[in-house]
Amino acid sequence: MRQLFELCGENRDVRFSPFCWRSRLMLKHKGLDFDCVPITFLEKQPLETAAAKTVPVLNDNGTWVKESFDIACYLDDTYADRPLFGSADARAQARVLNAWVDHTLLGGIFPMIVADIHRHLDAKNAAYFRETREKFLGCTLEEAQASRAGRLGTFRKSIAPLRAGLKVNDYLSGETPAWLDYAVFGCFIWVHLASDLEVLEVDDSLYGWRERMFELFDGYGRSMPRAA
């Protein structure tokens, strides 16, 4: 039995968490079967079993693992085929990249779609989300999202390092996708599922890369229910 606990909206089929998407796609990459178990922000019970505060949480036949980066390491350590990291230095570099992606991509996107996310939650979760996120943002969700137009250009510039990778390779990890592709694509599918915002321009090399990522695993990402 293999279960991935992941965040859902009021429509429990909508799974928009970027962190959960990383783990989902890494399980697909490994070719492992798994069941996705949706939980809302306020449904904490499965998290207690794993001593976790957030999803994703993986239950791999009784071994509980939390945090998307640790899940990636666990998957490589446990299932050696189709590695997510090709070498020890790739994994070490990934810790640096993971912090950069979380800060620059997740942190850059979040205020631009935060009111959209809120709209897709049930009343109780929406109230919890508003209270905690407005405290974090220092403004209302609607004020944050209203600053979207001004933020978009800065965001597009901030992700320039990713384009440097795509000058040479089809994927951020080289000729085929691996950890970095899933870590970054998690951010973009989050936007796609939770919002109508288009964060990339059509002539951006990242746009073409994102299309390739949507096509992986028989169009897995493309087939997911959107909140909008």
Added chain:
Amino acid sequence: MRQLFELCGENRDVRFSPFCWRSRLMLKHKGLDFDCVPITFLEKQPLETAAAKTVPVLNDNGTWVKESFDIACYLDDTYADRPLFGSADARAQARVLNAWVDHTLLGGIFPMIVADIHRHLDAKNAAYFRETREKFLGCTLEEAQASRAGRLGTFRKSIAPLRAGLKVNDYLSGETPAWLDYAVFGCFIWVHLASDLEVLEVDDSLYGWRERMFELFDGYGRSMPRAA
């Protein structure tokens, strides 16, 4: 015969270019013998042989390679022992990291030490450096460097992703140094050789890492002549 052409100041023993340091340390990492050939900004002749506009340029017994990242790839492709990249995905990730390091570390440090660099050049090179760099910066070298105090806090925050790597490992590439360590240390030895500015606080995990990097290859970095 193996030659590394690298930038020097008026004192030709002072070699402060961060890009050249990357290549120097990667040659040391490989255990290869090489001669360093100093050139100033205006001494372009060796660069013409390699169709390069900037140093470092490597002449590996008649094979000319330019650009520090391409030199790293060339060294791994030509001398397989002691790899700088442990896997194809490590090399692909490194292209993303390289762009980030250049933008965030080199770009962040440059205005803080630019007047110091200028002081260490002969009259002709100093004039060339002032003209080109003031155009780039949009202000005088002295104005840029005077903004140092205001920039330092922002710079220290901007390199947080590196600290995420050091939470788990002694080096940015894992248990032993590899490409990412040399790429980043090149930035810090640049400051050390060209300026008295201390960009890191003593309790920063990067401070300890930098000490370890200075000690590599029998204290190679520490033994280099400083401009100051």
